[in-house]
Amino acid sequence: MSSYSSTSLSSGSYARTDSSSSIYPSSPSTSPGTTPPSPLSLEPPSSPASLASSSPRAYRSKAPSTQAERPHPRDRAHESQAFGIDPATLIGRTLTRVRRSRAHPSLTLHFADGGAVQVRVVGYDPHFRGVPKTLESDSHVLNPASGATDVRLTVKHAAMITLADKAFQVQGTIQGAGKPPRESRWTQKHAAFAVKFVEEGGWHCIWATLAEYDEKNKETCVFRNFADVYVDSLQSAPTSSGSKAPAHPHARTASPHTRHDSPVSPSSAPKAQKPKRKGRGNRKAETPKARW
Numbered sequence: 001m002s003s004y005s006s007t008s009l010s011s012g013s014y015a016r017t018d019s020s021s022s023i024y025p026s027s028p029s030t031s032p033g034t035t036p037p038s039p040l041s042l043e044p045p046s047s048p049a050s051l052a053s054s055s056p057r058a059y060r061s062k063a064p065s066t067q068a069e070r071p072h073p074r075d076r077a078h079e080s081q082a083f084g085i086d087p088a089t090l091i092g093r094t095l096t097r098v099r100r101s102r103a104h105p106s107l108t109l110h111f112a113d114g115g116a117v118q119v120r121v122v123g124y125d126p127h128f129r130g131v132p133k134t135l136e137s138d139s140h141v142l143n144p145a146s147g148a149t150d151v152r153l154t155v156k157h158a159a160m161i162t163l164a165d166k167a168f169q170v171q172g173t174i175q176g177a178g179k180p181p182r183e184s185r186w187t188q189k190h191a192a193f194a195v196k197f198v199e200e201g202g203w204h205c206i207w208a209t210l211a212e213y214d215e216k217n218k219e220t221c222v223f224r225n226f227a228d229v230y231v232d233s234l235q236s237a238p239t240s241s242g243s244k245a246p247a248h249p250h251a252r253t254a255s256p257h258t259r260h261d262s263p264v265s266p267s268s269a270p271k272a273q274k275p276k277r278k279g280r281g282n283r284k285a286e287t288p289k290a291r292w
Contacts, residue, residue, distance in 0.1 A: 083122055083228075083230035083232070084120070084230040084231045084232035084233075085117070085231055085232060085233050087158035087159050087160055087193060087195070087231050088158060088159065090109075090111075090117065090155045090158040090195070090231075091155050091156065091157065091158055092154070092155060093111045093112070093113060093115075093154070093155050094111060094112040094113075094152065094153070094154050094155075095109055095110070095111055095112075095141075095151055095152075095153045095154070095155060095197070096110050096111060096112050096150065096151065096152060097109075097110035097148065097149070097150050097151065098110075098141060098142060098144055098148065098149055098151060099144075099147065099148040100135070100143075100144070100147055100148070102147065104124070104126060105120070105121045105124060105133045105134055105135045105208060106118050106119060106120050106121075106135070107119040107135055107142060107206060108234060115233070115234075116233075116234040117231050117232065117233050117234055118231070118232055118233075118234050119135065119142075119193050119206055119229055119230075119231055120229065120230055120231075120232055121133050121135070121208045121227050121228070121229055122191075122227060122228040122229065122230055123227065123228075124227075131210045131211070131212055131223070131225075132210065132211060132212070133208055133209070133210050133227060134208065134209050134210075134211065135206055135207070135208055135229070136206070136207055136208070136209055137204070137205065137206040137207075138204075138205060139204035139205065139206070141153065141197075141200075141204050142195075142204050142205075142206045143206075152199075153197040153198070153199050154197060154198040154199065155195060155196075155197060155198075156196045156197055156198045157194075157195065157196040157203075158193075158194070158195045158196070159193075159194055160191050160192070160193060160194075160230070160231075161191070161192050161193075161194045161205070162189050162190070162191060162192070163189070163190055163191075163192045163205075163207060163226070164187050164188070164189050165187070165188055165190070165226050166185055166186075166187060166188070167185070167186055167187070167188040167224055167225040167226060168183060168184060168185045168186075168223070168224055169183070169184045169222070169223045169224075169225075170182070170183055170184075170221075170222040170223070171183075171184070188225055188226045190207060190208070190226035190227060190228050190229075191207075191228035191229060191230070192205050192206060192207035192229060193205065193206050193207075193229055193230075193231055206229065207226065207229060208226065208227040208228070208229045209224065209225070209226055209227070210223070210224070210225045210226070210227055211223065211224045211225075212224075
């Protein structure tokens with residue numbers, strides 16, 4: 001994430017919800033002792049097409065000693081079921097390619113079995129985007145430097161988790177002799193996607209942020225919040241095959257190219273010559289052309 005979150009969400013500020021160990025990454029601590037720096041020091045991302053990176057969240061991945069010690073992966077699991085698929089269905093599959101969108105806040109994961117899934121932002125509408133949304137990740141796998149990368153990783157664990165981060169909003173004039181701006185801060189819980197691979201240790205996590213910047217000073221952030229993400233299947237193969245099926249009806253409607261040739265064909269030529277023998281051939285010879 002940005003410098004704002006990396007400072008307030010350092011590895012030391014992470015605490016488990018209980019004393020037991022868990023295979024899922026823990027949520028950040030929201031204790032009063034973890035005070036983030038001023039939101040006015042935030043800088044916008046260097047490129048809207050890239051995922052914003054941050055310092056590692058220090059996820060822990062010790063296996064539970066007993067089944068009873070395994071907590072639920074999310075506090076709001078019932079909400080995650082309303083969108084997309086269960087990330088647990090990715091366990092055992094081999095990830096072969098990671099590609100992020102240059103135009104939308106989405107990340108596509110391709111697997112060796114030919115399937116693909118996308119990490120998306122809940123409520124994002126490409127036609128009415130509203131506050132700019134960005135996917136952020138502290139993982140070199142989920143945040144490839146070039147925008148896309150080929151890998152060979154087997155999914156060991158995958159789940160939706162709940163993170164707690166500090167959101168803020170600045171109201172009023174930031175610069176000038178007027179009253180100082182008013183800052184509002186609150187703890188925002190949001191859903192994130194976490195995955196662990198057999199070949200690599202630790203968790204890889206991705207989440208979504210919303211940010212607005214001052215109109216006069218584009219480097220000054222005046223609003224920052226977090227949004228839920230979800231995982232949905234990307235059915236590219238069925239859509240491509242389905243698009244070929246209606247191509248035949250369109251080809252039939254485009255058949256006027258062949259209709260222009262039909263009056264010249266030998267079968268239609270005698271029909272056009274019969275009216276000429278009766279002295280009215282010029283008018284009736286044009287009527288077949290008008291029908292086409």
